[in-house]
Amino acid sequence: MKLTLTRINLHSKLVDIGTSAVLPMNICDRFRRDGDGIEDFFSLYAGDDYKDRSHPKDNSCIDSFWVDSICSLNSFNVDPSQDGIRVVTDESTSTKTDDLLSSQGSAIYLTATRINHACDGNCIRVFVGDMMVIRAFRNIKKGQEILFSYVDQFKSLERRQEKLKKHCFVCTCRLCKLDRDEPKEQRDLRQEMKKRFDKSEIRGVLHRPPYKNPNQIKKELSTFISCINQCYEQSNRKELRTDLFFISTAQSHALKVMKETRKAVECHQEQLLSLGCTLDGDLDDALCCSLFVNIFMQLYITTSDQKWLKKSKEAYGACSIGGQETFEECFKKVLMYKALG
């Protein structure tokens, strides 16, 4: 029988499970033994109740409720399996969410926790062991704020705001603004389509090639895509059509199996556009995450155009540990895949 530690978090009034339940206790223990870093830790935001209070600078008395509150608002879910493979701030890998069941650990990162939130941020977090690496996936100009998302940007506006409630702010990022500007019926309709897609068998296309009846899968996916696009058209929304992301990804997989290369490339373009990126930007564009490596690799496989290979190499160098050597290994597999057709 597997036992999971649970603990009621007094700040959020939520039940913490697993590693996030252990974290406050570990921190209290650590500070009891060694007060190093205690000042930095207690300078973190712990909710308005603790705003004007100052903690003793030594470790003579640790306020465990305060520790609890800090952990509740600042802890990160450590997931070393995520090496930037996805740009998705999936809830299982996202920081500061209470969904920590699949986490391999929970920790406070004193610098990273000061980074503010935007659902359409300009960087992502990845883990190498327990080391957190912050990577840009858009160009960040000098002086521009670094932002990442505390929540899954592919969830609905309502779900995102709900998750952000405990941080006591209302997000006004570009994505939230676009969502708010739309009639709710259009957003609900899209959510409905996404739910249907998530429940349908064709979602499996995202993980394995659709060997069975790809034509039918392609048709169904086209219907999903045009319905979602229609909703966006109705609200006259041109930018950040994020609800198309996973469905376009699935469709590009299906089209590749059907050997409809040109259309598969268009779907990849849709994927990038849905995140507000383009394939035509110059190579400086800091598309530094493996998501783009994968897309560029796929584009190379489908078009044999060397420019995608070059882009892929650059993005790979920017995003992965191991650089050139790892890229060569990965590239060998791509060539094998390409040879198999």
Ligand SMILES: [Zn+2]
């Ligand atoms: Zn937002």
